[in-house]
Amino acid sequence: MAACAVEAAAPRHAAARQARKRTRVVAMGTTDDYEGACCLGEGAFGAVVMARHRGTGRAVAMKYLREPGGGGGHAALLQEACFLEACAGNPFVVGFHGLARDPATAELCLVMDCAGQSLHDALLGQRHPLPEDTVRAAMWQLLTGAKRMHGGHIIHRDIKPANILVGGDQIVRFCDLGLAVCMAEPPPYKAAGTMWYMAPEMLLGKPDYDALVDVWSLGCVMAELIGGDALFQGIDYEDQLCEIFGVLGVPDDATWPWFSATAFAAGMPELEKQRRRCKGSVLRCVFPESKLSEEGFDLLSGLLTCNPDKRLTAAAALRHPWFSKIQSQEVPKKEEAVSPLPKRPRRHAVCAT
Template identity: 35%
Template sequence: MAHGTSLQYERVAEIGGGAYGTVYKARDTESGRFVALKSVRVQTDHNGLPISTVREVALLKRLEQFDHPNVVRLMDVCATQRTDQETKVTLVFEHVEQDLKTYLEKAPAPGLAPERIKDLMKQLLCGLAFLHSNRVMHRDLKPENILVTSQGQVKLADFGLARMYSCHMALTPVVVTLWYRPPEVLLQSSYATPVDIWSSGCIFAEMFKRKPLFCGESEVDQLGKIFEVIGLPPEEEWPTGVTISRKHFPPFSARPITDFVPEINEQGAQLLLEMLTFDPCDRISALNALDHPYFRNEEILTET
C-alpha cells in the first residue's frame, strides 16, 4: 500500500487541526518541495491491514491518475504500524499556500469582482463534478478546505477522507461544520452527493457577502436560519423518521435571495436557489450547474 517512508518528510509547521487530526506542512527531503501531511489512525484487522482505508487509498490513487486540475494532488502514502490493533496512515498531499477563507479575507473592499467569483465557482464545480462522477462525495466542503493557488487555481482538499458512499448512508453528523451543512444532514436523514452542492451554494453566497450565509449555533438554530431565507418546506418534503419536527419552526415564507446576497446578478441568484433547494432530489447537480446560464453569459460591462 505504501511506498514512501515518513522519514522522507521533515515537518516544518503545524497548519491546523481538521476533523481528521492535525495537518503539518513538511519538506520532502528528496525533492525539496513542500507538502501537506495528514495522518489518520486506523484500526487494523487480524492481518494487520486497515481494510476500509486500503480501499479508500486505492480509490484516491485511482483518482490521482486523472490528474484533475481542481483536486489537490496525493503525492504519497505511508503506513506505520503502531500496535497490533492500530496503524498510522499518512497521506502526503501537495501543499497550497492559502485556502478560500484566507483568500476572501485578503480581498480588498468591496470584495472579489463578479467575474472572479464566477471563475472560482466554475472551478469548484468542476472539481466536484469530477469527484461525484467517481462516486466520491466530499461531505465537509467549506472555505477552509478549498485551496486557491497564487495563480488563482481552485483545488479541493480533504475529500479523500470522506468514505466511499452508498446512496443511503446515514452518517454520524460530526462530518460537517454546522454552517455549510445541508438540511438532510442537520435532520440526520440519509444523504448522498447533493450535500456537496448545498455546501457549494453556501460558499457561493459567502464569496459575495464576505461572511457566511447561515451562522447557526445548533442544528435547530441552523435550520431556522435556513428557513428564514428559503422558506419552511411543505409537509410532504419533510423527511420521515427524523427527530426534529417541522412544527418546531414558524411558517417562514421564502424571501428573495437578493435580500441576503444583494451583489449577485439575476442568473447567479437563480443558480444559488437551485443549489440551496431543501429536497436533495431536486437540488441541481454539479454537472448541470456548470451548464447553467450563469456560466454561459459573459458579463457585459456597461459604462456607468
C-alpha cells in the same frame, strides 16, 4: 463563532462491499525522504506539516491523524488515501503522492501537494467584496471538480472554505477527504461534515442522501464568497434548520413533500406560523442585484434549494448561462507528474473502496 466538524462514517455492509470491491494500491514511502518540516495547522484531528522532498526539493504537505486515546488514526488515513487516489487526475482535488511511514514510530501520514492557503484564510484577509467574475471562475472550478468526484461515486461531505485550497496558479482545489464516502456503499448514511454547510436533508436525518449534499455545501461556499461570511450560522441542528428556513422559506407539500413527515416538522408547530408570516424566500434581499447579477442569483438559488429532488446537480449547474462567459476555459489536463517518494524499493498499502 466557528462551526465544528462532526465525523460519522457510513455503515459497512460486508456482502455489498464484497460485490463492489475494487482494490487500489497506494504508494508507501518513508518520512526519511523529507526534511525541514514546519507546522501548517494543528487541531484535535492531528496536524498538517510542510516539508521538502530531499531528492527533488519539492514542497509537500504531510497530514498526520490522531485517534481518541492516542492512536495514530491509521484506518482513517488509509481510507482517505484511497479516496485521494481515486481522485487522481482531477485538477481540482489536491494532488496526492502516497503514504509515508516514520521508521522510528511506525506512524503514517498522507503526502500531498502543498497547494496554497485555504479559502477560509484567503477570505479573512479580503477587505472588499470579491468581483462577480472572480466568484464565477472559482465556482466553475469547484463545480467541475465536484462533478468529477461524483462521477467517481465519491461524496466529499465536508465542503467548506477551510477545505478548499487557493493556489498561486489561481486554481482552487478540494482537500481533506477524511469524511468522504463512496456511493457504492448502500445507505443508510449518517450525518457528517460541518454544520453550517450541511444540507437540510442531512440535518433532518435523511438516511439515503446522495451527492447533492455537496452541491448544497457549494451553494453555501458561493454565498460566502459573495457576502464574506457564512450564510447560515446555527448553534445546533434545529437552530441551523431555522436559520435556513428563515432565509429560504419553510418548505411545504408543494416545495418538498417529504419534509412535513419529518420529526422536526411535527415537533415545530411554530413553523406553520412562520410560513404564513414569511412568504417564501428572502435570499434576494440578502444578495441584491448590486451584489449578484440575475443569472448569478438564479444559479445560487438552484444550489440552495431545500428539496434535493429540485436542487441542481454539479453537471446541471455547469450548464447554467451564468457560466457561458467561461465555458471555453480549459480544464487543466492533469496535475504535474508526481515524483516517486523514495528511490529505494517500496512496500504498498492496499485499499478497498
